[in-house]
Amino acid sequence: MENNQLHLSYQQTGYFSKLVADYVSGNKQLQNFYKHSVNIDGIKAAIAARQTFATNRHLLVNCLTQQYQNIALTNKQIANLQALKSNTTFTITTAHQPNIFTGPLYFIYKIIHAIKLADDLQKQLPEFNFVPVYYMGSEDADLDELGYLNLGGEKLVWNTKQTGAVGRMLVDKALQQIITNIQGQIGIHSFGNQLIAIFNQCYTLGKTIQQATLELVNTLFADYGLLVVVPDNAALKASFNSVVTKEITEQFSHKAVAETIAQLSEHYKVQAGGRELNLFYLLDDKRERIEFDSLKFRVQSLGLEFSNDEILQALQNHPERFSANVILRGVFQETILPNIAFIGGGGELAYWLELQKVFQAVNVPYPMLILRNSLLFVTDEQIQRIEKLGFAVDDFFKKPFDLINALVRKNSGKQLDITAQIEAVKQQYQALQAIAENIDESLKNHTEALQTKALKPLHELEKKLLRKEKKRFEAQQRQIEKLKAELFPNNSLQERVDNFSYLYAKYGKDWLQTVYNQSLTLEQQFTVVKLPK
16 A cells, blocks of 8 residues: 555445446446536536526525524634635535434545545635535434444444434434443543543534534534535525425426436436425424325325415425425525535435436536545554455455455465366367267257256366365454454445544544545545554
């Protein structure tokens, strides 16, 4: 690993979908499904497109100012907030739900990616200003997904009876108990109690999860100038009323994505199909689908029904009660923000690639899509163990079975590969086939069947040779399996499972700076990083 880092293509890792690999490689099959290529020319084109759209900057700045009224802003945040008033300022945005205590590591990585890209573009295009934004998906109601974290191999779950939008839920004693559990694991490390103090300060009893998340993210990233947008806001939603009205009266979004989904699904797994009406009704602790039949709009679980005029009046009176689902959420984000680039994970990019016609239908600029940075942190001790086994770090992206086979073949000292012998048998049968065909064409298939029958036991023999020899390397097999479990917990990427608490507890804010330093901007590659001792 040169300079303590290693870059791999996403396809090389084996942990990303074909769609993601094709997107980052610029495969022509996907080019009709997005607007801007991921390079500096694409950024310039996204800026030009955004300049044609009248973002309500005054509203955005007012809402952010109100949102931050009880939070002390850094000088960089104040400068960024003021800059948003200018037509030459654009945002670099990432979005995520308010997972408790940030959830998996990639929550941190995607935010730092937005910060790093904004800083880099500021240097490359000094005539503009670029502001990093975390857009909080606080209206998501999937507590099963958002209400836990993994730390030290243990899943810590928030057992609460609250329902509805997770962002509106309140910190309770069950959530605070998780902080105690976290402290038990990280308190011994240099910065463990510092992080526990941050958690205790942010997650106070009775505070909403969206407010607690805002404060936590701000504590971690205020020095970088990051601004957080909590879109569960009546004024911001009112600015989106024209699109919601169009959805209510025309159900336009489902029609807009249907053709795109049909085209995409010919080659890829479709991520989000949407519904006939892509809106939820948000009331107190409930977030329920709005459904439409030919006469009425209904929210079945709340016992509500509206005529066309009644639901439009409800929208005017209470815009905060209308919540976009995955098909319309991106359009809302791009309506309220002067955004040019959206940074998301593979799943997010998959559904954004379905949405270009939704944006076109309401004349909102479609941003550049950038796959978020992915990182794997390895220790010096883990690298030494890998090298002692005769492998490089990038080899460990392979499956344990393949690693063990490679180790045995390399170290056995005995012949385990009988490819040459198998090839000799094939040649014999090809010669027999020529003889048989010369006598009667109908004997060709019979000869091929005999070849298949003869080769099958040879392939089985090769497997048995390898299997028998493996027993001599059981210690190395256990070492490989242990390392794989450490680096790829639950057979997944580290960033999709582990929480940041352990790394922060050990290295403090220096770890965040390490992530920033190692983060890429527009390169879209997987990064392996060696941790300091």
